[in-house]
Amino acid sequence: MIRYLKQYKLLLFLTVLFTAISSLSYVFIAILLQQVMDIVDMGDIDGFIRILLFSLAYFALMGVFMYLQSFFSKKFICKIMKAVRSKTFMGIEKHTIEDYAKNHTADYLSAITNDVKMIEDNFLLPLLQVIQYTIIFIASLAVMIYFDIIVTVCVIIAIAIMLIVPSLFGGLLSKRQDKYSDMLSVFTNHVKDLLSGFEVIKSYRMKNYVLSRFEASNEDTIKAKYSVDKAIAANEAVSMVLALLVQVVVVFLSAYFIIIGRISAGALLGMVQVSSNLANPLLIIFSNIPKIKSIKPIAQKLNQLSDYEKQDASTKKSPTFNDAICVENLHFSYDKENEVIGGISLSIEKGKKYAFVGKSGCGKSTLIKLIAGYYSDFTGNVLYDADSLSILDIDKITALSSIIHQNVYMFDESIFDNICLHEDYSEKELQSALSDSGLSSFIKQVPNGLEYHVGENGANLSGGQKQRIAVARALIRKKPLLILDEGTSAIDMQTAYDIESRLLAISDLTLLTITHNMSKDILELYDEIIFMAEGKIVEHGTFEALIAKHAAFYDFYQLKK
Numbered sequence: 001m002i003r004y005l006k007q008y009k010l011l012l013f014l015t016v017l018f019t020a021i022s023s024l025s026y027v028f029i030a031i032l033l034q035q036v037m038d039i040v041d042m043g044d045i046d047g048f049i050r051i052l053l054f055s056l057a058y059f060a061l062m063g064v065f066m067y068l069q070s071f072f073s074k075k076f077i078c079k080i081m082k083a084v085r086s087k088t089f090m091g092i093e094k095h096t097i098e099d100y101a102k103n104h105t106a107d108y109l110s111a112i113t114n115d116v117k118m119i120e121d122n123f124l125l126p127l128l129q130v131i132q133y134t135i136i137f138i139a140s141l142a143v144m145i146y147f148d149i150i151v152t153v154c155v156i157i158a159i160a161i162m163l164i165v166p167s168l169f170g171g172l173l174s175k176r177q178d179k180y181s182d183m184l185s186v187f188t189n190h191v192k193d194l195l196s197g198f199e200v201i202k203s204y205r206m207k208n209y210v211l212s213r214f215e216a217s218n219e220d221t222i223k224a225k226y227s228v229d230k231a232i233a234a235n236e237a238v239s240m241v242l243a244l245l246v247q248v249v250v251v252f253l254s255a256y257f258i259i260i261g262r263i264s265a266g267a268l269l270g271m272v273q274v275s276s277n278l279a280n281p282l283l284i285i286f287s288n289i290p291k292i293k294s295i296k297p298i299a300q301k302l303n304q305l306s307d308y309e310k311q312d313a314s315t316k317k318s319p320t321f322n323d324a325i326c327v328e329n330l331h332f333s334y335d336k337e338n339e340v341i342g343g344i345s346l347s348i349e350k351g352k353k354y355a356f357v358g359k360s361g362c363g364k365s366t367l368i369k370l371i372a373g374y375y376s377d378f379t380g381n382v383l384y385d386a387d388s389l390s391i392l393d394i395d396k397i398t399a400l401s402s403i404i405h406q407n408v409y410m411f412d413e414s415i416f417d418n419i420c421l422h423e424d425y426s427e428k429e430l431q432s433a434l435s436d437s438g439l440s441s442f443i444k445q446v447p448n449g450l451e452y453h454v455g456e457n458g459a460n461l462s463g464g465q466k467q468r469i470a471v472a473r474a475l476i477r478k479k480p481l482l483i484l485d486e487g488t489s490a491i492d493m494q495t496a497y498d499i500e501s502r503l504l505a506i507s508d509l510t511l512l513t514i515t516h517n518m519s520k521d522i523l524e525l526y527d528e529i530i531f532m533a534e535g536k537i538v539e540h541g542t543f544e545a546l547i548a549k550h551a552a553f554y555d556f557y558q559l560k561k
């Protein structure tokens with residue numbers, strides 16, 4: 001967190017400056033009270049009017065300083081919150097697809113929302129309070145010495161006892177705070193999961209299950225919060241009792257000193273006033289210090305996200321795809337136990353078209369993702385021209401290809417924005433992408449054409465319309481490699497045929513299609529059909545060659561037909 005404080009050091013300085021001025025003027029009220037009491041004691045009416053006018057001006061000025069303190073502290077907190085949130089988001093955005101998938105989306109959501117809020121509540125606000133009340137405490141101690149040194153010494157002894165106890169709460173609170181943050185993350189995850197499946201919940205009447213799952217998660221989260229609050233409450237109660245002890249010492253000792261004639265009644269009034277500025281600030285300081293300490297694991301979590309760097313990206317080469325992508329004896333598993341890809345070798349030549357077919361779960365999508373650079377934890381080799389994936393910049397590899405998945409993600413914006421993704425393309429490029437993706441006639445039908453708003457994740461569109469937008473999104477970028485992962489499965493046969501045959505006609509485009517569509521007319525257009533089973537390539541060749549072979553693909557094709 002120190003780096004954020006350094007980033008806004010001028011604002012921090014102004015906040016501390018005005019905090020100091022308003023705190024000192026607050027402490028000075030004790031001397032003012034003592035003066036008033038002593039003037040009243042002497043019956044000095046001129047002195048009384050003078051001090052009254054002085055006090056009026058004094059309080060007006062104090063109001064101005066308090067406003068400035070509040071203004072700068074709020075601005076400081078807002079700036080830091082914005083910076084923490086932005087840095088965390090930028091760090092998340094830098095993740096590779098592989099690293100991003102190691103956590104749930106809700107964990108990232110929770111970090112940006114809940115954890116950042118915790119930084120405000122348990123670090124920034126307490127820190128400013130600690131600064132403010134430390135100034136008040138030191139100034140009050142000085143005023144106390146000015147009133148009477150013996151009372152001050154006794155107060156210091158009482159304070160020393162006060163210091164020991166609350167420091168014991170720091171470690172406990174830190175542990176509980178960390179657990180609470182994790183629980184918030186799990187809770188956000190559950191809520192996101194339940195709300196994302198709203199339609200399934202309604203149509204399958206899952207109300208009871210959903211409510212009980214929500215309640216259980218809600219209960220666990222509140223328990224974790226309650227456990228934090230209990231530690232805070234114990235800390236505050238102990239601190240409060242000890243703070244009262246200080247005031248008791250002051251009142252009785254100074255009362256005794258009046259009796260023996262050592263101090264005036266004005267000094268008693270001043271000391272009672274200033275002693276509350278000794279006890280209460282310490283109470284606040286010592287209930288805030290454990291909070292500040294407890295934020296460490298959360299700050300570490302946020303730093304880890306914001307400091308994320310791809311491994312040695314600067315030393316990695318940019319990939320090229322001029323001739324071929326070669327896969328050599330590739331093995332891969334998601335969980336280090338069950339092999340999903342079991343020794344695949346294959347060559348993808350630039351400009352050629354490949355159809356990957358095989359039973360559901362045989363590893364087609366995984367193979368394609370490995371080729372596109374999604375995962376690095378494999379054995380064997382994937383070469384772009386002559387360069388192995390291990391020496392290439394992963395971000396640039398993923399940028400070489402466009403993947404169209406069965407479930408296309410749509411931003412809650414217009415069709416135009418979902419195709420161009422806020423990049424500039426010429427009208428010619430746009431029209432060509434619209435026509436090749438079979439979108440032109442649909443655009444003419446919808447109310448605002450390209451400006452039509454697609455809704456949350458494309459809720460205002462059909463599955464096929466979403467896929468056509470995804471095809472246009474990919475085509476407009478003219479990347480050398482296009483991957484259709486069942487990317488036309490939601491489109492009617494005729495339109496799917498039209499789109500695929502247009503893609504197959506683009507000569508410099510390398511097309512990898514995963515398909516369950518066993519239409520002869522389409523399959524015949526591919527240069528090669530790669531037939532997979534259980535993580536291996538069983539057969540490959542043209543449609544005619546594989547049919548003529550009367551082997552595994554032939555059987556699969558007959559069955560599907």
Ligand SMILES: Nc1ncnc2c1ncn2[C@@H]1O[C@H](COP(=O)(O)OP(=O)(O)OP(=O)(O)O)[C@@H](O)[C@H]1O
Pocket residue numbers: 334335340358359360361362363364365366367
């Ligand atoms: N992210 C993942 N984590 C763990 N296992 C996964 C993951 N993705 C896929 N798998 C598993 O890997 C295996 C291969 O899945 P993959 O999606 O590659 O198959 P597929 O041939 O494309 O299937 P389909 O035709 O149904 O899309 C399956 O057993 C699947 O359960």
